[in-house]
Amino acid sequence: MVSDLFKKLAASRRVFFGLLFCLGGCAGVGPTVPPKAESLRMDVPFVSQTTAYCGPAALSSALQYYAKPVSLDELVDQVFVPGRQGSLTLEMTAASRRHGLLPYPIAPSLDAILRELDAGHPVLVLQNLAFNWWPQWHYALAVGYTDEGETLLLHSGEEPYYAIPAGTFMRTWARADHWGLVLTPPDQIPETAAALPYLNSIDKMRQTRTITSDQLQAGLSQAALHWPRSASAQFVYANWLLEKGEAQRAIGYYQRGLLLQHDNAMALNNYAFALLASGCKTLAEEAIERAVALKPEDARFRESAKEIAASDSAARRCEVEPSR
Amino acid sequence: MFKRKAKQQLALVLSIMLAWSGLLVSGAQAGVISSTEMIAEQHQFESKQSLKSYFDRDDVKQQMVDMGVSPADVDARIDAMTPAELAELNSTLQDAPAGAGLVGVVLTIFIVFVITDVIGATDIFPFIRPVN
Numbered sequence: 315m316v317s318d319l320f321k322k323l324a325a326s327r328r329v330f331f332g333l334l335f336c337l338g339g340c341a342g343v344g345p346t347v348p349p350k351a352e353s354l355r356m357d358v359p360f361v362s363q364t365t366a367y368c369g370p371a372a373l374s375s376a377l378q379y380y381a382k383p384v385s386l387d388e389l390v391d392q393v394f395v396p397g398r399q400g401s402l403t404l405e406m407t408a409a410s411r412r413h414g415l416l417p418y419p420i421a422p423s424l425d426a427i428l429r430e431l432d433a434g435h436p437v438l439v440l441q442n443l444a445f446n447w448w449p450q451w452h453y454a455l456a457v458g459y460t461d462e463g464e465t466l467l468l469h470s471g472e473e474p475y476y477a478i479p480a481g482t483f484m485r486t487w488a489r490a491d492h493w494g495l496v497l498t499p500p501d502q503i504p505e506t507a508a509a510l511p512y513l514n515s516i517d518k519m520r521q522t523r524t525i526t527s528d529q530l531q532a533g534l535s536q537a538a539l540h541w542p543r544s545a546s547a548q549f550v551y552a553n554w555l556l557e558k559g560e561a562q563r564a565i566g567y568y569q570r571g572l573l574l575q576h577d578n579a580m581a582l583n584n585y586a587f588a589l590l591a592s593g594c595k596t597l598a599e600e601a602i603e604r605a606v607a608l609k610p611e612d613a614r615f616r617e618s619a620k621e622i623a624a625s626d627s628a629a630r631r632c633e634v635e636p637s638r
Numbered sequence: 639m640f641k642r643k644a645k646q647q648l649a650l651v652l653s654i655m656l657a658w659s660g661l662l663v664s665g666a667q668a669g670v671i672s673s674t675e676m677i678a679e680q681h682q683f684e685s686k687q688s689l690k691s692y693f694d695r696d697d698v699k700q701q702m703v704d705m706g707v708s709p710a711d712v713d714a715r716i717d718a719m720t721p722a723e724l725a726e727l728n729s730t731l732q733d734a735p736a737g738a739g740l741v742g743v744v745l746t747i748f749i750v751f752v753i754t755d756v757i758g759a760t761d762i763f764p765f766i767r768p769v770n
Contacts (some may be wrong), residue, residue, distance in 0.1 A: 391711050392714070396706030449735065
């Protein structure tokens, strides 16, 4: 029965080609928001792939674009896994950090890629060129577009500025779970970045000590300015200032953040210590009491309250305006 | 007669494979999880991981050396990873996607991929431009 049906189906040319047509996608796939120009061809040095080194090659191109000349061989030693005959995404991320670029996970859309390209940021992507059941994983670097974004230009394998229709690209990219990184110097906020993922990415560089303190300062202060409505951006910058011993300046950012999010107990806790460091014990006690009231079950805040209560009273005069 | 039957069978195989590839293209997506939730979870996860990472580190190193990575390079390679990333690498080193590009395509399925390349479902051969 079933085989009869398939025979009929296969014999019918019209059905067969109809099937082809549908699967191929009938119209060209394009961005929902047109990019800035008709076409863009970024001036990114091309590094050709040898054997299975597409990961190191794509990364080397990106690093050279940012004037960090790291050779293909060097990167092979840093990301290639001989036993897997390829490079893993986690290692590509770590290697970007190692060479001082911020790996920011890109949003899974064509629009996001085009916006980053327009902003002058190449995008590293993982594609599955074949099928889910026979995956052929491949890294490429998006370096431009033509036809108002209906075609992408990739440094891919042995082909510089390889033109791929956006529809095909999106399919190969979707099969790799849209894995992709915008690579920028850490103090340059990616065009499509959102506050929390950016703070998270930069914090991972801090954790792994792959960022200088000047870059961290620049990145976090820019984030606080760039996302004035993000309480987290204000708090994270305030924490950094407090850690550096600039309690007075930190207080300003805590207050800004608390105006946006007044019930953040952790921020109130840190704010209290910033106040204490500025000689404002009374205000510090008020702040930590608010934190304890918000999270009475959290022992950390009760400990903080004790610590603040037991501290020496102000060595210098408190000159902080209480918030609100 | 035989020729016709072979042709039919080829067409059958091709159409099944094509239909399959089309279905696979539309990936399933779960409900959207907000970044706030994700970062919060990440932080909880990482604090639990900090103790475990000490062990993860040795595991990962051993696994990587087993996979042919030079012992001299291993430390520097994992230094730029957070504890959560180390744990993830430890559990996925064997089967996470390893980007390599294309190495060797079997001839029998060559034709299928030429066609899927032409219709733009795949992009295996750079010299083939999709029709649309």
